[in-house]
Amino acid sequence: MRYRKIIDTAIELFRKxxxxxxxxxxxxxxxxxxxxxxxxxxxxxxxxxSAIFSQALKVIFERTRQIAALDLSPEKKLRQxxxxxxxxxxxxxxxxxxxxxxxxxxxxxxxSRLVREKKREYDxxxxxxxxxxxxxxxFEKVDPTLLVYSILGMCNWIxxxxxxxxxxxxxDIANQYIRILERGILCEKGKSVKLRNELKDSSQEKSDxxxxxxxxxxxxxxxxxxxxxIGELEQVNRIED
Numbered sequence: 419m420r421y422r423k424i425i426d427t428a429i430e431l432f433r434k435x436x437x438x439x440x441x442x443x444x445x446x447x448x449x450x451x452x453x454x455x456x457x458x459x460x461x462x463x464x465x466x467x468s469a470i471f472s473q474a475l476k477v478i479f480e481r482t483r484q485i486a487a488l489d490l491s492p493e494k495k496l497r498q499x500x501x502x503x504x505x506x507x508x509x510x511x512x513x514x515x516x517x518x519x520x521x522x523x524x525x526x527x528x529x530s531r532l533v534r535e536k537k538r539e540y541d542x543x544x545x546x547x548x549x550x551x552x553x554x555x556x557f558e559k560v561d562p563t564l565l566v567y568s569i570l571g572m573c574n575w576i577x578x579x580x581x582x583x584x585x586x587x588x589x590d591i592a593n594q595y596i597r598i599l600e601r602g603i604l605c606e607k608g609k610s611v612k613l614r615n616e617l618k619d620s621s622q623e624k625s626d627x628x629x630x631x632x633x634x635x636x637x638x639x640x641x642x643x644x645x646x647x648i649g650e651l652e653q654v655n656r657i658e659d
Contacts, residue, residue, distance in 0.1 A: 421459050424449065425473060428466050433513045437467060437521045467521060468529045474518045475536050477511055486543050492551030497596050499544065500573065504592040508576045515577045541566050569599065 427448050431440045442463055446456045460466045485498045508515055522533060544566045551557035557565075572595060580591070 424456065424459055424466070425469055429470055429513050429517055432467070432470070432517045432521060437463070437517075437524045442466075464526050467517075467524060468526065470514065470517055471522075471525065471529065471533055474511070474514050475533070477514070478507055478540060479536070481506060482540065482543060486547065491556065492547050492554060493556050493600070495547050496544070496551070499547070500569065500596050500599070501589070501592045503570075503573050504576060504595065505588040508573060509580055509588040509591075512577050512580060515574075519574070519577070541570070544569065572599075 424445065428440075428445050431444055431448060435444070440463075442456060442460075443453055445466070446453045449456070460469070481502045482499060485495055485502060488495065488498075490498070522530065525533060541563075545562045548557060548562040548565050552559055552562070576591065580588075586594075
C-alpha cells in the first residue's frame, strides 16, 4: 500500500514539476516521511520513473490483449479498443499518461528500449485488427499503419486537454471519436455536395484535356502543312536551278 502511494505521489509531482525538477526529497516531503524511509522502497529517482512506466504498460495492455483475443468482428474489436483506450487508459490515468508521454526520454537506456518495443506491440495489435477488417471487406483499403497512427494520435492527445467536470463524459468522448472514425464528418447533404463537386471537377478536367487535345491536333496539322510547303519550295528551287 505504501509503495503504491509513493508511485502515485511521484506521478503527480513529475507531472506538475517535471522529472528533472523533482527530487526524492520532494517525494519524501509530499509523503511526510523521511528520505531514509523512502529509500526503503526505492533506491533512486530512475527506479521510481521506471516503476511508473511499468505500471503504465500494465494498464495499457491489461484489457487490450483481452479484447484482441475475443471472438468478435474486426469493427467491434476496434470499437472496444478505442473505448478502452480513451476511458480506461488516457482519462482514468491522465496524470500517469502525462508522465508516460512527457518523460520517456528520461528513462534509463535499457528500459527505454523496452518501452519502445511495447509501443510497437500495441501498434501491431491494432494493425492486425485493421488488416482483418480490410481483408473482410469491412474497412476501406487504406494503409493500416497510417490508420493506426491516426487513431492513436487522435486518442492520445486527450490527456492534454481533458478536465474532470467537462460537459462530455469519457464515454461521450469515446463514442464521438468512434462515430467520426467510422462515418467521417460529412453528413448526407455534405456527401451529395462532395459528389457533385467531384463530378464537376471531373467534367472540367475532361473538358480541359479535350481543349488541349484540340490544340495539339491543330499544331500537328500546321506542322504537316509547313512540311508540305517546304517540300513545294524545294521542288520549285530545284526547277529554277
